[in-house]
Amino acid sequence: MEVVYYFNNDLNFCPVKKYLELKGVSQDKKIRILAEIDQKICYVRQNEGRPTPPISEPLRNYSFFEINTRKDKNIVIRVLYFRYRNQIVLLNAFEKSDSYNTARARKTIEKHYDLTNSYYNQFKINPKNYEKY
């Protein structure tokens, strides 16, 4: 299976690619995080993009899956993807705190999911909107 970045026409860039710049993170830590994300994507590819816990998991109410990678002690990076024909499309990435008990924090995460859902719908309309991983 081919892994691709979803390209957003309105933003004029790939949201995952943009996130993976990991601004403000030291170079060594950045390489370590990216190596881990890359290996997890490889694992998902080996499993034909199927959500295979504990590395990737399905999300309730959404048609895409998530790959979690630890950034800091209390922060996790979520990369959201879905399978489209023979492609694994990396839709969006964001970070979340381990403890998101407040209504505000939960709302922020829901916003990320809704945004990813809109990316998902846009990609389905125009499946040529991607860049190679």
Place this chain on the structure above:
Amino acid sequence: MKNINQKKLVADPMAEARQNPKFLSYSQEAANRIKLGVEIYNIRMSQNMSQQELARITKTTQKMISNIESGSVDVRFSTLNKIKEALNFRVENWSRIYNFLAPIEFCWVGDNWAEENNKNLNKITSFVMSNEVLLN
């Protein structure tokens, strides 16, 4: 006039990272952590054990078990030992993590044993030979 349809040039951070000399060793470390995490997860699930339960037995936290299973942390030897004991790790489990051929258990089946198990015999022979090489 500006071309608004032109794609914004965003460098690929993953491609850049792959050029870094440390990337390969970090990738190998991550791959091993993932294999260990998946194996622990699979055994735990086959025993219908929750992360909390495993954490209680191994005297660690549920968060730590979750981190180990997702391949996000380097496990301390003492913690790994406790997990191994709690989940009753077998040679097959280690063989899947470290990519070696586990010894195969076999028994006498009938007259056609030699033919049926010829492949297994070859595997066993190569396993014994590779171990002899290691021992020498």
